[in-house]
Amino acid sequence: MAISKRKKAQYRRIAVYVLSVIALLAVALVVDWGRLQSAMFQWDIVVEQFPSILTNAAKNTIIFTIFGFAGGLSFGLLFALMRLSTIRPYRWFAATYIEIFRGIPLLVTLLILGFGIPIATGWHWPNPYVQGAVPLALVASAYMAETIRAGIEAVPKGQMEAARSLGMSYSRAMITIIIPQALRIIVPPLTNEFVLLIKDTSLISVLGVTEGTRDLARFGRDGVNHTANATPLIVAGLVYLAMTIPLTQLVAWMERRAKAASR
Amino acid sequence: MARTTRLLASLAALSFIVASCGGSDSASDTTAAASTTAQELTFTPVAEGKLTVCSDAPYEPFEFQNEDKTWTGFDMDLMSAIAQRYGLALEVTVQPFDGIWLAPKAGTCDVVASSLTITEERAANAAFSDGYFDSFQSLLVRTADKDTLNTLASLSGKTVAVQTGTTGEEYAKANAPDAKIQSFDDAAAMFLALESKQVDAVLQDFPINAFRATKMGTSVVSIKFDTESEKYGFATSQDNTELVKAINASLAEFRTNGVYDGIYKKYFG
Numbered sequence: 001m002a003i004s005k006r007k008k009a010q011y012r013r014i015a016v017y018v019l020s021v022i023a024l025l026a027v028a029l030v031v032d033w034g035r036l037q038s039a040m041f042q043w044d045i046v047v048e049q050f051p052s053i054l055t056n057a058a059k060n061t062i063i064f065t066i067f068g069f070a071g072g073l074s075f076g077l078l079f080a081l082m083r084l085s086t087i088r089p090y091r092w093f094a095a096t097y098i099e100i101f102r103g104i105p106l107l108v109t110l111l112i113l114g115f116g117i118p119i120a121t122g123w124h125w126p127n128p129y130v131q132g133a134v135p136l137a138l139v140a141s142a143y144m145a146e147t148i149r150a151g152i153e154a155v156p157k158g159q160m161e162a163a164r165s166l167g168m169s170y171s172r173a174m175i176t177i178i179i180p181q182a183l184r185i186i187v188p189p190l191t192n193e194f195v196l197l198i199k200d201t202s203l204i205s206v207l208g209v210t211e212g213t214r215d216l217a218r219f220g221r222d223g224v225n226h227t228a229n230a231t232p233l234i235v236a237g238l239v240y241l242a243m244t245i246p247l248t249q250l251v252a253w254m255e256r257r258a259k260a261a262s263r
Numbered sequence: 264m265a266r267t268t269r270l271l272a273s274l275a276a277l278s279f280i281v282a283s284c285g286g287s288d289s290a291s292d293t294t295a296a297a298s299t300t301a302q303e304l305t306f307t308p309v310a311e312g313k314l315t316v317c318s319d320a321p322y323e324p325f326e327f328q329n330e331d332k333t334w335t336g337f338d339m340d341l342m343s344a345i346a347q348r349y350g351l352a353l354e355v356t357v358q359p360f361d362g363i364w365l366a367p368k369a370g371t372c373d374v375v376a377s378s379l380t381i382t383e384e385r386a387a388n389a390a391f392s393d394g395y396f397d398s399f400q401s402l403l404v405r406t407a408d409k410d411t412l413n414t415l416a417s418l419s420g421k422t423v424a425v426q427t428g429t430t431g432e433e434y435a436k437a438n439a440p441d442a443k444i445q446s447f448d449d450a451a452a453m454f455l456a457l458e459s460k461q462v463d464a465v466l467q468d469f470p471i472n473a474f475r476a477t478k479m480g481t482s483v484v485s486i487k488f489d490t491e492s493e494k495y496g497f498a499t500s501q502d503n504t505e506l507v508k509a510i511n512a513s514l515a516e517f518r519t520n521g522v523y524d525g526i527y528k529k530y531f532g
Contacts, residue, residue: 111452111455114459114461115452115455115456115458115459115461116459118459118460118461119455119458119459122460124459124460124461125461128445131461205448206447206448206452207452207456207461208424208445208446208447208452208453208456208461208462209445209446210443210444210445210446211444221361221362221427222361222427222428224361224362225361225362225427225428228362228365228387228388
């Protein structure tokens with residue numbers, strides 16, 4: 001008896017469901033939940049993390065991220081425009097900058113700018129926030145410059161031509177016609193960049209932290225140190241998710257709306 | 264002619280390399296063989312044939328790498344002597360200091376050798392060997408500040424670097440409440456922060472500060488806090504009682520047969 005194609009696909013789907021349920025059951029039975037909970041999720045330790053994990057650690061992570069993103073976006077836009085410029089030295093400068101800051105790991109950049117520059121020049125960073133946020137913004141701007149450039153190039157050529165034929169100057173057309181459309185195109189990759197920045201702030205602690213400037217990851221690690229238990233790391237991880245998931249959902253919702261509007 | 268010379272030269276170079284390899288091996292063999300008596304393995308190492316050691320390095324003069332990349336320093340020399348006593352090779356895993364004493368419990372390594380002070384809090388989650396070194400807290404400052412930053416009281420309003428998870432951090436928080444305390448992941452970052460004037464002083468164990476001061480010459484130890492001595496111990500998992508016994512037996516032997524004194528002299532004169 002031959003099985004029809006549709007039946008075959010249906011059986012396959014059922015098999016996948018059954019296997020998933022078996023896998024879940026196996027995990028549930030094999031894992032020693034009591035041990036896992038005592039090592040990674042002790043409720044009294046969870047409670048201990050609050051409220052300072054939010055008022056201190058998460059606050060600092062958000063401050064670093066916002067400064068990093070704002071700086072990265074403005075400088076990124078500048079470098080993207082320089083990269084597209086008809087003036088050669090602008091293009092060379094932007095290309096060199098992007099290659100350098102995109103190619104060197106943030107950790108190394110942080111150490112070079114945070115310690116190296118002051119040692120070499122005798123100049124001081126005014127405070128730990130600036131010291132951490134500036135390298136973050138510089139690296140972010142290199143990435144964002146390329147994203148923004150791709151966005152600008154994705155706007156159809158006709159837009160610029162039409163704007164110029166209406167008598168707009170190049171810069172006016174760029175600012176009022178091209179860049180707004182480009183920004184809309186690059187919302188998904190920019191969101192990605194924002195999420196990466198949130199997580200990259202965890203590297204800033206190599207420059208030294210005071211009680212007041214600890215970020216989420218450092219807070220979690222210090223917690224492990226005090227309690228000899230992994231619970232603070234789990235809580236820190238959950239707080240990261242509490243920041244990133246609403247953000248990505250919001251952007252997904254905005255994208256859906258934008259798609260509906262442009263249909 | 265040219266060709267033969269080159270050939271001879273490369274042969275000579277080759278034999279030199281072979282000889283020097285053999286030379287260094289046999290040299291380290293003889294020093295160790297003369298000083299330790301081979302023992303039967305009583306514990307099960309995490310990696311077969313190796314004594315895996317977790318350490319927050321570099322932390323001169325206790326754990327650092329020579330120019331030829333071999334691990335050396337006070338802790339590491341003791342560890343390699345212990346490894347050799349049990350016919351094991353020394354393997355070093357570098358990791359950050361905070362919570363390092365939990366690593367053997369997690370199965371990352373057999374033992375922690377990282378200038379680790381024995382404290383009650385740490386002993387609740389790790390098994391410690393007998394103490395093998397007495398240490399004190401101290402203050403490292405830039406040479407220009409040596410007469411002004413030399414008491415706990417003088418730290419008021421100043422920025423003090425400490426390493427995360429260390430007894431130095433606890434000491435600073437307890438005894439210098441008016442200082443701005445900045446915590447760092449490793450000793451190297453603290454020294455950079457002192458050089459770059461991000462901090463005014465580094466509060467940590469005396470031997471490390473003293474070694475740095477002599478090595479660099481730009482900073483000095485302005486005070487050694489003589490109030491409380493701390494004992495360094497090697498940490499293992501609490502389940503690994505045989506390894507603790509083996510380490511303690513080795514340390515006891517090294518103290519009587521001159522190995523300990525030899526290593527001490529090498530680093531602290």
